[in-house]
Amino acid sequence: MKRVVVGLSGGVDSSVAAYLLQEQGYEVIGLFMKNWHDDSVTISNECPWLEDSNDALLVAEKLGIPFQTVDLSEEYKEKIVDYMFKEYEQGRTPNPDVLCNREIKFDVFLKIALSLGADYVATGHYCRKGTLEKDGKEIYQLLAGKDGNKDQSYFLCQLSQDQLSKALFPIGELTKPQVREIAAKLDLITAEKKDSQGLCFIGKVRLPEFLQQQLQPKEGIIIEVPEEASIFNQEVPNFSSEEDTFAYESRNRDYSNEIGKTVGKHQGAHYFTKGQRKGLNVGGTKEGLYVIETDVEKNIIYTGQGANHPGLFKKALFIKNNEIHWIREDLALQPNEKKEVMARIRYRQPLQKATLHQFENGMYVVFEEPQSAITEGQFVAWHHDDEVLGSGVIS
Incomplete structure (x- = not known):
């Protein structure tokens, strides 16, 4: 029996993910991540972590799986919150959810899971994992969730082959209504629970007040x-060159x-x-x-x-070399190569036709249609069909 640690967040998606893994014959352990202590900036009744960890515990009891809470608030502060402050200070707009997946759930949390003897970690993300063989080597694919309305593959666009090899996404084949239906049949406390909004695992945060803790107001x-x-x-x-043209457009x-x-x-x-x-x-x-x-x-x-x-529209954006990330390392572009893709610059944006142009000092993503509000610090992700091939930080 393979052992899986599920990140139980106290929401319906991760609850059903845990149940499905049990049904598939895995030995399942539930872990709740506590990432935040400071209640002064959360909007008090919106998804406080205490209520969430309690719901996660009740789900674990109902499913009969072992459960514990891990406190990752120190790592979260260092890797996510401090980074956010630094980015905002420089006038960039970070995406904490993408970072939280790369730095916390599939790094710090994954290491804890492996130390508990787990073979995999699982989350309640609406996305799927594929595998293919190439030159005798197994390659992992990050695929969009079947529910087009809830597809969350964008938030995982910074994962590596190594991280994907240890990841499971049990609800990726389901739609949200199907997930709620399963939870209702099992009489889980989370069946009707509203989706949490706000920073990854912090709950709903008043962003200006949150930023004001570190960044002083100035008129x-x-x-x-x-x-x-x-x-x-x-x-x-x-x-005289394509590169200069793209630099101008971006x-x-x-x-x-x-x-x-x-x-x-x-x-x-x-x-x-x-x-x-x-x-x-x-x-x-x-x-x-x-x-x-x-x-x-x-x-x-x-x-x-x-x-x-x-003033809102631009046709191209630039990514520095050290901020280009290929999930499919085997498809990474070499200087002066280009590739037609579908891309998005924010979650839930419909995919847009674009071409990646790799040069010596970085990559330009050039869109067929001008895009609104291309924002430094956010992530652009590129796809082929329903597979996310890679992503990068807009510079």
Whole structure:
């Protein structure tokens, strides 16, 4: 009997994952990860960890599997929270869920599981794992979940072959309604429980207040840039190489105060992210204001009216070499190679046609259609059919 440690989060997905593994004949152990102590920034009744760990315990009792809680809050603070603060401070927008999977669930947690004699770790992610053989070697594939509405493969886009070899995703073949149905039949306490929102395993966090713990508020101005501003109608220079063309297409525009008018004040450019609409507190515009650029050095937020404002769109993005990650290492591009893929720059975004172009100093992802709010620090993931081939940090 192979032994599997399931990350029981106190939600319905991981509860059903544990049950399915039992049915498949695995010896199952439930572990709850405690990743957070500070209740001052969580929105108190939304998914506090105590209630979650209690629900996880009740599920384990119901299924008759051993259960314990592991405290990973120190590792979580160091690998996720401190990293988040550093990124926000630099005006980038990190994705804690992608990192949590790479650094916590499939690293720290995996090591604990292996120390308990486990062969695998399992989670309640809506994705699937495939295997194929190539040159006599087994290769692991990360595949989208069958439920197109819940597919979570994006959050696992930074996993390695080694991590995938030890991972199981028991609910990847099911839809959310099917998962709830199984939980209801088993009379599990989590059957009707709402999905948790917010940072991976912390629960719902008030992000501005969370950031204010480390990043001091400082007042700055909000500038509105009209869509007819000359910066959007500049003639495109002629470039001698593809690389220069892509560098131009992926650049950040050089905004200045003169280009628009001051429409309000904010408490710190580092609390805002491209494409953001809420929290600007500026009224009186015909269409909603969107953040089109933040300048953390000068502490200025540039905004534009409406979701189709030209300041939101770019056709290409760049990834530095050390931030390119291939799940399928066997398909990694060499300098001057290119590959047509489907890509997304955020969770739940429909996949977009794109081409990867690898150069000596990094890779450009060039989209067929301009994309809205390409944001530094976020992850771009690329696919072939329903397989995630790799990902990278947008720079």
